[in-house]
Amino acid sequence: MKKLTIYLSFLILLFIQTSPGTAAPKDGPKNIILLIGDGMGLGQMEIARLFEYGKKGHLYIETLPYTALAHTYSANNRVTDSAAGGTALAIGEKTKNEMIGVTANGKEKKSILDLFKNHLYKTGIVTTNSVTDATPASFTASVKNRWEDQHAIAKQQLQTKVDVIMGGGLSYFGANEKGDTNLINQYKKAGYQFVATKQELQHAKSDKILGLFGPKHLNFKLDRNKLHSQEPTLTEMTAKTIETLSKNSKGFFAMIEGARIDHASHASDLTSIWKETIEFDNTVKYCVEWAKKHPDTLIVVAADHETMGISSSEPMDIKALKQISVTPHYMASQLQKNKSGIGYTNQSIRKVFKQYAHMTLTNRDIALFQSDIKNDRNQVYPDQQIAWEIGNRIAKHYHAGSLDRSTEKLSTTGGHTSNMIAVFAYGKGANQFHGVMDNTDIPKILAELMGFAF
Numbered sequence: 288m289k290k291l292t293i294y295l296s297f298l299i300l301l302f303i304q305t306s307p308g309t310a311a312p313k314d315g316p317k318n319i320i321l322l323i324g325d326g327m328g329l330g331q332m333e334i335a336r337l338f339e340y341g342k343k344g345h346l347y348i349e350t351l352p353y354t355a356l357a358h359t360y361s362a363n364n365r366v367t368d369s370a371a372g373g374t375a376l377a378i379g380e381k382t383k384n385e386m387i388g389v390t391a392n393g394k395e396k397k398s399i400l401d402l403f404k405n406h407l408y409k410t411g412i413v414t415t416n417s418v419t420d421a422t423p424a425s426f427t428a429s430v431k432n433r434w435e436d437q438h439a440i441a442k443q444q445l446q447t448k449v450d451v452i453m454g455g456g457l458s459y460f461g462a463n464e465k466g467d468t469n470l471i472n473q474y475k476k477a478g479y480q481f482v483a484t485k486q487e488l489q490h491a492k493s494d495k496i497l498g499l500f501g502p503k504h505l506n507f508k509l510d511r512n513k514l515h516s517q518e519p520t521l522t523e524m525t526a527k528t529i530e531t532l533s534k535n536s537k538g539f540f541a542m543i544e545g546a547r548i549d550h551a552s553h554a555s556d557l558t559s560i561w562k563e564t565i566e567f568d569n570t571v572k573y574c575v576e577w578a579k580k581h582p583d584t585l586i587v588v589a590a591d592h593e594t595m596g597i598s599s600s601e602p603m604d605i606k607a608l609k610q611i612s613v614t615p616h617y618m619a620s621q622l623q624k625n626k627s628g629i630g631y632t633n634q635s636i637r638k639v640f641k642q643y644a645h646m647t648l649t650n651r652d653i654a655l656f657q658s659d660i661k662n663d664r665n666q667v668y669p670d671q672q673i674a675w676e677i678g679n680r681i682a683k684h685y686h687a688g689s690l691d692r693s694t695e696k697l698s699t700t701g702g703h704t705s706n707m708i709a710v711f712a713y714g715k716g717a718n719q720f721h722g723v724m725d726n727t728d729i730p731k732i733l734a735e736l737m738g739f740a741f
């Protein structure tokens with residue numbers, strides 16, 4: 288009888304160790320929250336710190352006990368885009384710019400989120416961008432080109448069975464002219480609760496949530512009042528995600544992205560870099576405070592790359608930049624088209640710069656603006672070019688540290704840089720993050736801590 292008991296215990300032990308669904312991690316964390324500030328370099332953090340708290344103040348992120356620096360180059364470029372940068376953080380391997388969730392030779396590879404999923408942990412992705420955009424997609428989909436088909440990425444996310452998906456991107460989930468079906472209905476059939484406003488999100492009770500709060504990316508924090516935005520904040524989406532994933536679960540993995548730090552940086556919009564980074568910082572604070580009540584949690588804060596060489600230059604006029612109350616994207620929307628439909632009226636250009644950026648343009652400035660927008664060939668985000676032209680002029684006027692527009696124009700990533708990014712960690716396993724590492728080391732360390740094999 289005793290022998291039989293020993294034999295049975297041995298069998299049970301063997302089962303626990305070999306079955307992927309039940310394998311207990313070797314004392315790894317129960318929950319991992321990976322927060323990614325898209326385009327958030329040390330310059331963006333410094334701008335947010337100075338604007339919000341002054342010279343002697345501190346961001347919350349700075350209080351995390353473990354820090355490291357990471358290189359971000361991609362397989363085919365010294366400077367990464369968000370696709371290769373996100374993929375490195377997701378699959379632990381370098382890939383080429385524009386590739387998502389695949390290796391440099393185009394082979395699909397499981398992401399750290401997939402590994403959690405395979406081991407029956409809950410998973411979630413949250414972003415202020417479209418949920419199908421590069422960073423969230425790197426964790427939940429595999430495509431050879433990020434611009435290929437957002438609807439196909441949304442479909443893959445359904446197949447991946449991510450428990451919580453929140454952000455923008457509603458326009459990619461509907462039926463379309465290419466004959467794709469309405470994905471919202473398919474998500475509902477698969478047991479997801481679909482929510483589209485802040486109120487609906489607050490009342491959501493399901494274990495599986497699809498929250499899409501805008502057609503593409505969510506609004507910039509700075510424009511939200513002006514646009515009467517009904518969207519939840521990044522912190523509100525994160526709070527609901529943690530609440531949902533931690534309910535009756537063995538643990539979870541969540542990727543939370545502050546996506547618009549990158550968008551603000553591309554436009555050299557120092558005011559929005561401040562606002563977006565502070566929103567991200569608040570979200571980090573929320574997660575760490577939750578982790579303090581759930582000590583078996585690991586929080587890692589990273590970035591996919593730096594954007595526009597943002598820096599805290601000495602002559603920068605912080606006071607003036609803080610007085611700007613809308614983004615260059617909003618300003619662009621206020622320009623009046625010429626009667627011909629090409630270009631904008633001189634009068635509206637003068638008015639917009641005066642009203643929102645408190646700048647007086649000369650006739651020469653206006654003529655130059657007109658010719659610059661006419662000759663712009665922005666291949667990366669053609670729809671953003673007017674906003675970038677406005678933002679760049681404001682940054683220059685107030686002497687903020689940002690790449691010159693001519694350098695940005697030559698860049699295939701729209702102004703990303705290869706500056707090292709900072710990594711911060713708190714909680715169980717946080718001491719693994721130190722020194723100078725590679726971006727691919729981050730998911731490798733997470734997998735190692737959990738006892739998962741890539």
Ligand SMILES: [Zn+2]
Pocket residue numbers: 326369549550553594700701703
């Ligand atoms: Zn970018």
